[in-house]
Amino acid sequence: MENQTLGEGVLLLEGLKVSSQSTLPAFIALLLIYIFALVSNISLVVLILTSRTLHQPMYLLFCNMSINDIFGATIVTPHILRDIFRPPSERFIHYIDCAIQAFCVHLYANVTHTVLMIMAFDRYVAICKPLQYATIMTGRTVAALSAAAWTVAFTAVAILVGLSIRLSRCRRVIPNPFCDNASLFGLSCESVLVNHVYGLGLTAVLLGSSFVSVTITYLKIGVVCVRSKNKALNSKALQTCGTHLAVYVFLLVSALVIITLHRFPQMSDYRKVASVLCEVTLPAFNAVIYGLQIKEIKQRIIALLHNRKIVNHRDNSLDSPLRRRSSIDNQTYFPAVKYDMENSTFGGEILILERLKLTSQSFIPAFVLLLLVYIFIMVSNIGLVVLIFRSRSLQQPMYLLFCNMSINDFFGATIIIPHVLRDLLLSDSERLIRYTDCAVQAFCVHLHASVSHTVLMIMTFDRYVAICSPLRYATIMTSRTVAALSAVAWTVALLMVAILVGLSVRLSRCRSVVSNLFCDNASLFKLSCESVLINNIYGLGYTVVLLGSSIGSVTLTYLKIAVVCLSSRNKSLNSKALQTCATHLAVYVFLLVSGFIIVTLHRFPQLADHRKVASVLGHVVLPVLNAVIYGLQIKEVRQRIKALFHNNKVALMDV
Structure with missing residues (x-):
């Protein structure tokens, strides 16, 4: 030795x-x-x-x-x-x-x-x-x-x-x-x-x-x-x-x-x-x-x-916590509270967020569960990224592209979950956010959602080249190509979301209540009494382009992959295609379904509480699902995780 x-x-x-x-x-x-x-x-x-x-x-x-x-x-x-x-x-x-x-x-x-x-x-x-x-x-x-x-x-x-x-x-x-x-x-x-x-x-x-x-x-x-x-x-x-x-x-x-x-x-x-x-x-x-x-x-x-209020001079006129909670939940405010929020008490830069309807018996279990899930997201996604970058055998285009997904999942969860955890323990009058912070959060929320689609699109392209053009895979999917695809995925999403949120922050504001647990673009432009026609047109166009391009590219790609697999009698090829593509499709289907559920619930104001729960779950479940699916279904990653916990020797390139 x-x-x-x-x-x-x-x-x-x-x-x-x-x-x-x-x-x-x-x-x-x-x-x-x-x-x-x-x-x-x-x-x-x-x-x-x-x-x-x-x-x-x-x-x-x-x-x-x-x-x-x-x-x-x-x-x-x-x-x-x-x-x-x-x-x-x-x-x-x-x-x-x-x-x-x-x-x-x-x-x-x-x-x-x-x-x-x-x-x-x-x-x-x-x-x-x-x-x-x-x-x-x-x-x-x-x-x-x-x-x-x-x-x-x-x-x-x-x-x-x-x-x-x-x-x-x-x-x-x-x-x-x-x-x-x-x-x-x-x-x-x-x-x-x-x-x-x-x-x-x-x-x-x-x-x-x-x-x-x-x-x-x-x-x-x-x-x-x-x-x-x-x-x-x-x-x-x-x-x-x-x-x-x-x-x-x-x-x-x-x-x-x-x-x-x-x-x-x-x-x-x-x-x-x-x-x-x-x-x-x-x-x-x-x-x-x-x-x-x-x-x-x-x-x-x-x-x-203990959900006790620390003395806050801005909130001296508010009623008891129980009445404050019920007033927020029912969208009705006492005159004194309404005057404070809409006029001078909170100031033009201070907004108030709505809350989840939780009973006093369920808010502690909800807090603990969310905290544990967030810790799992942090540990699993960071662990996967570190594992991929430290292991030479995993430094392949598919896994390097997947690092974008793990980083985005960690980013997306961190935008929302700590904020929701904090607000679960605050009374209604203390659930405040500055307009600037709200705009930044809305930008980050939509950036996370957009990057989820663009990264899945470039991962689809990688699977297409690997299965449909295996002999050219090494020449096409070089390190430069991987870096370029990753940069394009983030840059395109960044530009589209910057325009989306920019159209909302240009508007004047006449309201101070954000009708959501966290800020998003819809919450921003709903604060205005001006015409939001341009926002709706661009938002609809942005959604159609993003979803249309992702659905179209994923559908065409997997149809071509299916044709190649059906025409091929190579069981090894078909098994590998099923293994890698199934994980990708599972994540993509969940992303689409969760997105459509939230969009649909936005059309029914009477289901606002269900929409709030769905929006939080979308930011919690997807990062967990990605880590579990890619971490346990991809062979090389699964082998390394088993090696850590079962003490099995994995070949080391440096030995």
């Missing part, structure tokens, strides 16, 4: 020692923690950036921590999840990928310290110099501190890893579940004295500066609190500083545990477990500590989970 078994640039990772009985539980536990870390940290960043009351230096600086936690968890956890099902002989990584991972791992660790240092400075100014806080902690200061935290860490780690990759290599085994700097210079037989000196200096400077700055800062804060008899000040200091200190202590303890275990080679298995747990649990720990202990964020999370 150390000499000739592996390719020149391929290394072998030592994984965690997990028994066959505990592999699946370990995988599920790691996956759930990773999903929690992603969802919680992303949610915190979105919550802070979208809530004006949280646009304070403390929370904006904390966004650095959440972004870094997402980055840190994503560097290591997916890699370990992949390797946990592989036998030790198949845990390969390219040297370049190893160096990048080592850089990212140390960047994550360094940024954690530098961000905690600038957060400590913010708390010092807030508590020790409250009157100067607004003048010191300006937006420019926050940006400068954030930039400094990342730049200092980036520069220090670049030198650290750079000193390691300059060395020649005489070993191939990484004694760790993932790559770090020690793993890199451990591959060399040269003198690593410079690496040790710089690494020790970096560790001393980083830990020393963070420990000293945090200690001095909190000693000064402690002195101020002891001298002050202001209970409110002391309570606030304890609340905000306690969370910060808890995270910092956890970070220090975990780092010291790993450093200590490095000194005992006989405890390498414990060190591996500790390093993995540190990379996985710290991001989740930060999200819990800051999300549940900081008052303003905790209030908003409680409001979301």
Whole structure:
């Protein structure tokens, strides 16, 4: 293994020692923690950036921590999840990928310290110099501190890893579940004295500066609190500083545990477990500590989970939540509410969205189901794209074209589902959206729908060439052709949708209620009291051209493919045609049926609730269906998924 078994640039990772009985539980536990870390940290960043009351230096600086936690968890956890099902002989990584991972791992660790240092400075100014806080902690200061935290860490780690990759290599085994700097210079037989000196200096400077700055800062804060008899000040200091200190202590303890275990080679298995747990649990720990202990964020999370309204000065005149819900559902508003919405309370740029009619017993199951489906869409579609791009045997025109579908499905689901999930937990008066955001969402919704058709058309062309002109397939479907077809599919859809939405945003508005769960083109031009004849004409023409061209091309193509299959006695050809074309047709038929159902329901206002459900399901089910059909019905992808979960060896081009 150390000499000739592996390719020149391929290394072998030592994984965690997990028994066959505990592999699946370990995988599920790691996956759930990773999903929690992603969802919680992303949610915190979105919550802070979208809530004006949280646009304070403390929370904006904390966004650095959440972004870094997402980055840190994503560097290591997916890699370990992949390797946990592989036998030790198949845990390969390219040297370049190893160096990048080592850089990212140390960047994550360094940024954690530098961000905690600038957060400590913010708390010092807030508590020790409250009157100067607004003048010191300006937006420019926050940006400068954030930039400094990342730049200092980036520069220090670049030198650290750079000193390691300059060395020649005489070993191939990484004694760790993932790559770090020690793993890199451990591959060399040269003198690593410079690496040790710089690494020790970096560790001393980083830990020393963070420990000293945090200690001095909190000693000064402690002195101020002891001298002050202001209970409110002391309570606030304890609340905000306690969370910060808890995270910092956890970070220090975990780092010291790993450093200590490095000194005992006989405890390498414990060190591996500790390093993995540190990379996985710290991001989740930060999200819990800051999300549940900081008052303003905790209030908003409680409001979301219990559907309680946070004080909003614009909504003081609204009635009880029950009456608000019924009034929206029945399209009737109390005079005060109607005046507020249509005139001045929401302003010309603020619109209100309608909601799904859900009972109090069913909205939590609906929320959980939608969230799980969205997570599945993200994981499955991103997983398929990564699998196709990382596997040379799958880098064929059919699969590369399918990547457009997966990317579009991820895009389409992300436009709608997070928005619907948020609105499920809000009361009617809080389900607001800016007109600009509404127009952008409408553009994205129609772009997703249009690209679904154009991508299926180019995938149809690929199947036609593969089956009807197999000898010319390699010369026709080159990489340049695939790139050109993909670019055409997105560009044509982009131009058509830009004109469609552009015709709607030019209109003046006399209404403020969007008669849908999310914004689309029909919702936009219905806000106007002007003539929408041009919109209807172009919209009808756009639909006819898009559906007509897709139906016509798909029908003609598959008729020709059917003729070729019927005239051919080659069972292998017919079997392959049935396998690849059936998946394509199934997706296309579902796309057409769902589209026609929504268009039909638009013609019956009394079925508005059914239309809302159908429109959401269209954006939820299709991405799931695409991932399942293409992921499980295409032979090569199915084999690789089975290899991951059943520990079967798949041939590697690099071995």
